[in-house]
Structures are given as structure tokens and as C-alpha cells.
Amino acid sequence: MVNQMDKVILAFSGGLDTTVCVKLLEENYNLEVVTACVDVGQPKEEIEKAEEAAKNLGVKQHYTIDAKDEFANEYIAKGIKANAVYEGYPLSTALARPLIAMKIIEIGEKENAKAIAHGCTGKGNDQFRFEAVIRSMSNFDIIAPIRDLNLTRTEEQEYAKKHDIPLSPDKIYSIDENVWGRSIEGDILEDPANEPPEESYAWTASVEDSKNHTTKVAIEFEEGIPIAIDGQIMPLFELVEEANKIAGENGIGRIDTIENRVIGLKSREIYEVPGALLLIRAHQALEELVLTKDELLFAEYMSTKYSDLVYTALWQEPLRDDMDQAIDNMQMRVTGKVVLKLFKGSMTPVSRESDYSLHDIEQISFEDKENDQKEVEGMIKHHGLQASIYQKLSR
Ligand code: ARG
Numbered sequence: 001m002v003n004q005m006d007k008v009i010l011a012f013s014g015g016l017d018t019t020v021c022v023k024l025l026e027e028n029y030n031l032e033v034v035t036a037c038v039d040v041g042q043p044k045e046e047i048e049k050a051e052e053a054a055k056n057l058g059v060k061q062h063y064t065i066d067a068k069d070e071f072a073n074e075y076i077a078k079g080i081k082a083n084a085v086y087e088g089y090p091l092s093t094a095l096a097r098p099l100i101a102m103k104i105i106e107i108g109e110k111e112n113a114k115a116i117a118h119g120c121t122g123k124g125n126d127q128f129r130f131e132a133v134i135r136s137m138s139n140f141d142i143i144a145p146i147r148d149l150n151l152t153r154t155e156e157q158e159y160a161k162k163h164d165i166p167l168s169p170d171k172i173y174s175i176d177e178n179v180w181g182r183s184i185e186g187d188i189l190e191d192p193a194n195e196p197p198e199e200s201y202a203w204t205a206s207v208e209d210s211k212n213h214t215t216k217v218a219i220e221f222e223e224g225i226p227i228a229i230d231g232q233i234m235p236l237f238e239l240v241e242e243a244n245k246i247a248g249e250n251g252i253g254r255i256d257t258i259e260n261r262v263i264g265l266k267s268r269e270i271y272e273v274p275g276a277l278l279l280i281r282a283h284q285a286l287e288e289l290v291l292t293k294d295e296l297l298f299a300e301y302m303s304t305k306y307s308d309l310v311y312t313a314l315w316q317e318p319l320r321d322d323m324d325q326a327i328d329n330m331q332m333r334v335t336g337k338v339v340l341k342l343f344k345g346s347m348t349p350v351s352r353e354s355d356y357s358l359h360d361i362e363q364i365s366f367e368d369k370e371n372d373q374k375e376v377e378g379m380i381k382h383h384g385l386q387a388s389i390y391q392k393l394s395r
Contacts, residue, residue: 041179092181
């Protein structure tokens with residue numbers, strides 16, 4: 001059991017859930033609250049909002065942890081190499097959760113805390129993701145006050161009012177944002193019958209408002225990781241920001257889907273993931289050039305399994321690490337350049353080059369005389385031999 005004035009580290013965003021959590025942890029659990037906000041590329045104002053909110057709540061110690069490059073290099077890079085997409089969603093929130101949990105654990109150790117708390121409700125996937133990592137990588141107690149008390153959003157607002165808790169100006173939707181994507185949930189979006197209003201989007205132009213001319217974008221990869229965009233070499237974090245901008249203004253990146261959550265519920269989800277979709281499309285286009293047919297088939301199978309592990313909070317599963325190693329081995333040849341043409345929500349690869357290309361222009365050409373066409377005749381005679389024997393039988 002936790003003793004009075006033991007410390008708890010709260011993963012804190014300054015939004016309604018985590019703000020209410022600060023007071024609940026103090027009043028109902030008798031804990032000293034240390035708040036921590038992990039920067040994985042959410043807007044600067046969000047980071048500042050968390051700092052401000054912690055101060056207004058009288059929190060003695062608040063941490064802001066810059067994990068932007070680590071998120072890009074250790075998590076997004078793996079997501080790109082695996083083409084990690086769950087039911088069409090490139091896992092922006094899901095990929096960030098294990099890293100956030102690891103950072104909170106580090107603070108917990110530094111602060112000699114007794115417990116770690118999060119503001120997740122009992123409905124979503126994030127509670128699984130946080131707790132899987134905290135449980136397997138530390139011995140902290142875990143507290144989820146909103147879930148514990150079965151609070152609704154309205155009850156949280158009432159609690160805040162009753163306890164004079166200063167709330168940051170309310171957002172209509174529940175938004176989770178990092179450099180890999182923006183997820184928008186709640187309010188009228190909960191009903192799949194409602195078309196999302198234009199103002200729910202922030203990163204992407206509508207098809208109507210997107211550019212009226214095509215844009216070409218060149219992406220260079222080294223061992224499966226994007227290293228340059230339009231000839232400019234840059235760290236992955238900045239490259240993803242750039243990809244978000246270019247794809248977003250061309251109307252690429254909106255997803256409106258019915259998602260199958262871990263607990264079995266179906267939920268209507270809206271995402272803006274322009275950079276993620278662009279980079280994964282480019283990556284696949286390069287893989288098509290350099291990997292064999294069998295490698296591509298197997299990569300696709302791994303991709304599905306990998307994405308499912310990431311989505312369902314099984315980042316710690318050894319199979320994920322096993323697959324990372326297999327994928328890294330394949331990615332050694334995924335080096336080269338892809339150009340895509342973007343226009344009003346569409347993106348089409350129009351050029352691919354690689355020193356590891358398996359495409360043999362000499363052999364495939366209609367102008368080739370060197371490789372005697374007649375030689376294939378014997379192969380054709382025996383192709384589908386069993387099917388042919390079967391058909392003859394039934395004639
Ligand atoms: N449904 C997505 C996922 O499970 C996004 C969750 C967004 N989380 C949030 N707290 N708003 O990864």
C-alpha cells in the first residue's frame with residue numbers, strides 16, 4: 001500500500017483527464033504529485049500548456065522531457081521499415097506510448113516515487129500500452145484515477161468546478177498529437193453517421209482547398225530510413241515534419257475509419273497522418289524495386305503482425321524484436337530514391353532508383369536479342385502441369 005506523502009509521477013498533458021487526476025491523486029490517494037510531459041513532437045503550445053497547468057494546480061515539481069529525436073529514430077524509423085499500419089492507421093499514438101512510459105519510469109526512479117499514474121479511461125487502448133511497459137520494465141504501483149472512479153467526461157468537469165480546479169480552455173475533441181500524426185476523437189465524431197466538420201482538421205487541406213497543381217517530392221532512403229527530402233539531408237524528426245507539410249497541403253493524410261479496439265469495441269476514429277502515409281508509400285515503392293517476390297510477400301505478412309503487436313500494446317513481446325532484426329536484415333538493400341507526384345489527395349510514385357535494384361532493364365526490354373526467347377518454351381510446357389493433367393482427366 002502507498003503511504004501518506006509518497007510520490008506519484010503522473011503522465012501529464014494539462015488536458016481535462018490529467019488535470020482532474022492531479023487533485024484526485026492528492027485528495028483520494030494522499031500522494032504528492034509530480035507531473036511529467038514527454039515531448040514527442042506535439043505543438044509547442046501543448047508543452048507550454050502543460051507547464052502552465054501544472055503551475056496553476058500548485059504542483060511542486062513538473063518535468064518536460066524532450067524525446068523528439070528518440071521518438072523519430074527508435075520508434076518511427078521502425079514503423080517505416082515495417083510499413084506499420086493497423087487497419088489503415090499508421091499507429092502514431094500507439095508508437096509513442098511505450099516511449100512515454102519509459103520516460104515516466106526514468107523520472108519515477110529519479111524521484112524515488114512509489115507509483116506511476118495515468119489519466120486513461122477504461123475504454124481505450126492507451127491504458128494497455130502504458131501499463132504493459134510500466135509493469136514489465138519497473139515495479140511501480142500503477143494508478144488510473146479516472147478509470148478507478150469510473151468518471152465520465154461530464155463528471156470530470158463537475159469535479160473540477162466543485163474543487164475550483166483551473167481548466168485550460170476546453171477543446172471540443174479529445175486530441176492526441178505527436179510528429180507522426182494527430183488523432184481526433186469524441187463529441188459529435190463518436191457517431192459514425194456524422195461527417196467530421198472541417199474545423200476538426202488542423203494538419204491537412206481538404207481536397208477542395210488543396211493545391212491546384214501537382215507537386216513532386218523526392219525521398220531518399222538509406223537502409224529503409226528516409227534521410228533526405230527534395231535533396232535536403234536532415235534528421236528524421238525534421239524530415240517527418242517536412243513530409244507532413246508537403247503531403248498535408250496536397251490534401252493527403254486524412255483517415256476516417258471504424259477501428260477495432262483492444263477491448264473489442266468498435267470506435268470511429270479520425271486521423272491526420274500526411275507525412276506517415278507519404279513516407280510509408282515511398283518506402284513501399286522502393287521495396288518493390290529491391291526486394292524479391294518472396295521477401296515482399298514475407299515482409300507484408302510481418303508488417304500485419306508487427307502492426308497488430310504495436311496496436312495491441314505488445315511492444316514488449318519478444319516477437320517484435322525478432323521481427324525488427326529480420327526486417328533490418330532485409331532493409332540493408334532498401335537504399336535509393338523515390339519520386340512521388342502529389343495531387344489533391346493522391347500520391348503516385350513516378351520514379352524509383354537504387355544501386356540494389358533487382359529490375360534488369362536489359363532482360364525485360366522488348367528490344368533484347370541477347371536472351372533467346374525460344375528458351376522459355378520448355379518452362380512454359382511444364383508450367384501448371386498438374387492443373388493441365390487434372391483438366392484432361394475431367395474432359
Ligand atoms: N485509437 C488510436 C489508438 O489507439 C488513438 C488513440 C488516441 N488517444 C487519445 N487519448 N486521444 O492508437
